[in-house]
Structure formats: C-alpha cells, structure tokens
Amino acid sequence: MSSYLLTVLTKKQEVDAIIRDTIDKVLVLRFGRASDPFCLQLDDILSKSTREVSKFASVALVDIDITFIPSTVFFFNAYHMKMDFGTADHTKWAVAFHKKQDFIDVVEAIYRGAMKGKLIVSCPLPPERIPKYQLLYKDV
Template sequence: MKLKEEIDRLIRDTIDKVLVLRFGRCSETDCLQLDRILDSSARDVSKFATVALVDIDSEEVQVYVKYFDITFLPSTVFFFNAHHMKLDSGTADHTKWVGKFHEKQDFIDVVEVIFRGAMKGKMIVHCPVPPERIPKYQLLYKDV
C-alpha cells in the first residue's frame, strides 16, 4: 500500500480481526523473508487477522513512518478494532515488532495472542515467542 487513505480505511474498517501492517521495502532481503512468512501464514490466520504490506518509500505514508518511529526494516504494527495493539517482547519498544519472524509459527502465535488479548479488552499482550527468537536491535533516538 502506498496511500495513507488506504491504510486509514483498513485501520477503520477491520473489525473483530487483528490488522497486521508490515512496513518495509519489497527490495530488501529481510522484508522479502518476512513477506514469505506472512504470505504462507495468511490462510492460517485468515479467521482472526488481515495482513497488509506498506511501502515506506511512499510519500503518503510518511505520517505513519514518523508516528510509529519506523527506523528498522521490516517493522510490523498491529491493530484491533482501530486500536493500536502493543506487544511486550522484552525489548524497549512495545509499539511494534522490529525485524522478521524466524518461523511461520512465531508469527501465527503472536497474532493469536494479540487477538485473544484484544478480545479480553487488553491493549498490550506478552509475546509468546521464545527470547532467543526475538530480533535484537539497538534503539536509535533521533534529535535527542
């Protein structure tokens, strides 16, 4: 997706399902690997999730890139009924999943935990992925 209006509509109109927004570039290896996992998982999560790919090079989506502080690619953001869902994965940033998933089942488990938590009214859930399979990165703070 390259248009802000498309993303806005998806966030607003995805009801009773987790909306998974992958921010990245189709030309980057990590994004392609994540996209393969997302694509192969689409059928497994179709009852409780919708997946969309967001091209961060589009000028229109920069408002989201800035808002979610997308500095590492790929980054995956989750919504449920237009509410931003947070994921405590033991990293400093709970607003998104940074990096790729190592296994298809890791992605499915994360989406399922977010869905179950959201159905109980939670806005943040604990990550079910073992710590050794959670991507590690160094947070960079711009203009600090």
C-alpha cells in the first residue's frame, strides 16, 4: 500500500539511532512484518496520518518478527512513553488502529503528556475502540 512513504528500519543500530536522535517529537515505531495483513492495514493508517502529525511526531516501521503483530511503541526524547489503555499492558498498542483519527488522537495525547513531563498518559479513545487482547505467558 502506502508504507513505502515511511522510513523502514531493519537493524538494531538503526532503531537505537532514531530513538536517540528524535528530539522534541513523539517517535512512533511500528514493529512487525510488512507482509502481515494487520501490518499493511496499520501502515496505511500511519502513512495517511504522517502529514497531520508531522509537527509533533515522526513515524518509522521496524521490520522484524515479534509476538504481537503489529505492535506500535512510542518514545519521546529517548524515553519510552506508555499509555493506560485500561489493559494490563501499557507499553504498546497491539494490532491496528480502527481509523486514522484514532491514531492522531493517541499520538497527540502522548505528545501533550510528554510536554508536561509525564511518562504515562491516559488513552483518549473510548473503550470500544481500544483493542482487547490477553497476555499469554509461556512456561509460567
């Protein structure tokens, strides 16, 4: 789709560098594989939203295999930003956003919280638009 418009990272050094070098903007990293249908759906939303969030966020795709595909992680000035979604996991957004405005609202909430010095913010979306999933622990 339109993910070719976004920066694609494939090496740990590239990920470390972009986290370190993105200053005063939210860094949005989508982890997953471009061949995955959920990643393609999310990539389409991310690429369509890039212009609207460009003043306060940068978006990049990390092309690797992970447990939850896709997972979107947020950083601000090299700090991992967390969001309270009402779930047990505040570290990432798992699966795709329902629509472009949901993504913009989440990134804007993270930016506003980060500018106030917060490392965790509340999710601005209504509960019905927050993905539900269960964490499964292997060998526990």
